[in-house]
Amino acid sequence: MSEQTPxxxxxxxxxxxxxxxxxxxxxxxxxxxxxxASTGKVHxxxxxxxxxxxxxxxxxxxxxxxxxxxxxxxxxxxxxYAIAYVELAEGPRMMTNIVNCDFNALRVxxxxxxxxxPSEGDGQPVPMFTPA
Amino acid sequence: MSIRDKxxxxxxxxxxxxxAEDKSTAQLHAEVALGALRDAGLTRKDVDGYFCAGDAPGMxxxxxxxxxxxxxxxxxxxxxxxxxxxxxxVAHAAEAIALGKCxxxxxxxxxxxxxxxxxxxxxxxxxxxxxxxVQFEYPYGAAIANMYAMCAMRHMxxxxxxxxxxxxxxxxxxxxxxxxxxxxxxxxxxxEDVLNSPLVADPLHRLDxxxxxxxxxxxxxxxxxxxxxxxxxxxxVRGAGEAVKHTMGGTIDLTYTGARFAGARxxxxxxxxxxxIKYASIYDSFTITVLxxxxxxxxxEKGQGGRFVADGNLISGVGKLPFxxxxxxxxNNHPANRGGITKxxxxxxxxxxxxxxxxxxxxxxxxxxxxxxGSLGTRHGSAxxxxxxx
Numbered sequence: 001m002s003e004q005t006p007x008x009x010x011x012x013x014x015x016x017x018x019x020x021x022x023x024x025x026x027x028x029x030x031x032x033x034x035x036x037a038s039t040g041k042v043h044x045x046x047x048x049x050x051x052x053x054x055x056x057x058x059x060x061x062x063x064x065x066x067x068x069x070x071x072x073x074x075x076x077x078x079x080x081y082a083i084a085y086v087e088l089a090e091g092p093r094m095m096t097n098i099v100n101c102d103f104n105a106l107r108v109x110x111x112x113x114x115x116x117x118p119s120e121g122d123g124q125p126v127p128m129f130t131p132a
Numbered sequence: 133m134s135i136r137d138k139x140x141x142x143x144x145x146x147x148x149x150x151x152a153e154d155k156s157t158a159q160l161h162a163e164v165a166l167g168a169l170r171d172a173g174l175t176r177k178d179v180d181g182y183f184c185a186g187d188a189p190g191m192x193x194x195x196x197x198x199x200x201x202x203x204x205x206x207x208x209x210x211x212x213x214x215x216x217x218x219x220x221x222v223a224h225a226a227e228a229i230a231l232g233k234c235x236x237x238x239x240x241x242x243x244x245x246x247x248x249x250x251x252x253x254x255x256x257x258x259x260x261x262x263x264x265x266v267q268f269e270y271p272y273g274a275a276i277a278n279m280y281a282m283c284a285m286r287h288m289x290x291x292x293x294x295x296x297x298x299x300x301x302x303x304x305x306x307x308x309x310x311x312x313x314x315x316x317x318x319x320x321x322x323x324e325d326v327l328n329s330p331l332v333a334d335p336l337h338r339l340d341x342x343x344x345x346x347x348x349x350x351x352x353x354x355x356x357x358x359x360x361x362x363x364x365x366x367x368x369v370r371g372a373g374e375a376v377k378h379t380m381g382g383t384i385d386l387t388y389t390g391a392r393f394a395g396a397r398x399x400x401x402x403x404x405x406x407x408x409i410k411y412a413s414i415y416d417s418f419t420i421t422v423l424x425x426x427x428x429x430x431x432x433e434k435g436q437g438g439r440f441v442a443d444g445n446l447i448s449g450v451g452k453l454p455f456x457x458x459x460x461x462x463x464n465n466h467p468a469n470r471g472g473i474t475k476x477x478x479x480x481x482x483x484x485x486x487x488x489x490x491x492x493x494x495x496x497x498x499x500x501x502x503x504x505x506g507s508l509g510t511r512h513g514s515a516x517x518x519x520x521x522x
Binding site for chain 2: 011015042075
């Protein structure tokens with residue numbers, strides 16, 4: 001990928017009272033996922049109520065940042081971009097973008113690692129992935 | 133309790149417009165309402181149940197009931213599960229009729245995304261920030277086309293499905309559309325045409341996508357006792373199923389759809405199996421939508437959809453499963469970006485023997501209509517109807 005290729009700047013996310021912690025952690029370079037303290041089961045996107053089990057408090061834990069591409073598609077927009085579901089090492093599949101890469105070399109199953117890209121406006125970092 | 137044989141579709145109308153620059157959305161709703169009632173041989177004064185979804189302007193059914201002039205309503209339902217809402221409405225109307233909550237149910241859909249210049253598939257939409265998924269999807273440019281494209285990419289990875297196989301679905305739709313004077317795309321295309329069209333979102337090409345059109349459609353559902361007094365052939369609702377599938381806390385599997393559940397429920401209620409179906413209307417926002425739903429409905433084994441659709445197997449008079457003989461969303465019409473009602477309308481035409489003679493299925497007495505609403509790449513509704521000619 002040549003350095004001149006423009007990279008899409010993501011629109012800024014709009015946090016809500018339950019996700020402010022997630023987006024604050026992103027500013028510290030951390031990707032939080034939800035974990036049921038009783039069952040240990042993890043989920044994404046994180047939310048205060050476990051989507052799987054009625055019992056157990058949700059705690060927020062940092063993901064390792066390692067993952068593999070579950071699926072992807074290159075949008076042939078004016079500024080092309082690669083959207084993907086990345087399967088985190090912890091298990092959950094997360095919608096994201098693959099950045100700083102050769103779009104034509106992307107493959108399902110490819111190993112990727114966490115990075116953060118500043119969004120429009122306030123520059124809120126958004127968790128994305130790049131080839132490992 | 134079952135809805136089997138408790139309700140019949142007696143009116144079906146598809147608006148002929150594909151570009152309605154000089155009409156309002158409400159006007160289109162009213163025009164299709166009257167069209168379907170005229171088809172049934174009924175009037176507005178007969179309607180005591182009204183069903184519409186998110187394309188209807190106003191709060192739920194209220195503005196449309198007012199504008200159309202429905203003044204005897206005692207049952208309404210504005211459940212919105214996107215493009216398949218109208219198949220679900222037929223099922224809900226059948227339930228209401230079976231319980232005596234209404235006798236004549238009207239269902240309308242209309243919209244004008246083409247006149248309004250909506251970039252339906254390619255423009256990410258910000259949505260309501262209170263919708264909890266928006267902040268985790270919108271920043272990444274999630275649109276319609278790239279969500280379905282990710283389904284195709286994963287299906288190809290797991291099952292070896294090819295772009296050529298997907299293209300056959302468009303080819304079949306175009307073979308049917310050539311006979312439909314209202315269809316937006318009437319030119320018969322080849323597999324090569326599809327593969328040579330520009331990529332929109334890898335691996336989907338422009339010709340893997342449905343059209344963007346204005347228009348609408350309406351249906352009238354009533355109880356068998358009334359249906360048999362009318363002059364039109366009676367199309368009975370034999371079974372119905374609905375389902376919701378979503379990202380499941382990060383465990384989403386992009387290779388199957390809610391049709392797996394909705395279809396099974398509809399077949400069970402109808403007491404028939406996929407091989408009994410003579411004609412199928414299958415929601416076709418994209419070619420991959422058709423392929424996955426055919427597998428999930430049980431017309432072929434999971435993963436064999438590519439082989440199933442190839443070589444013209446979906447072309448009426450050629451293959452084993454004639455589908456979308458009006459040209460479908462892929463070639464004919466996708467009014468309001470919601471193709472559910474046209475799926476039911478063409479199934480009704482087939483069961484009445486009123487499809488175009490070039491695509492009419494012989495002795496078509498049992499048909500299926502299936503829809504998806506929302507996005508297969510995130511969360512969607514699924515609805516299946518098994519319809520029978522009495």
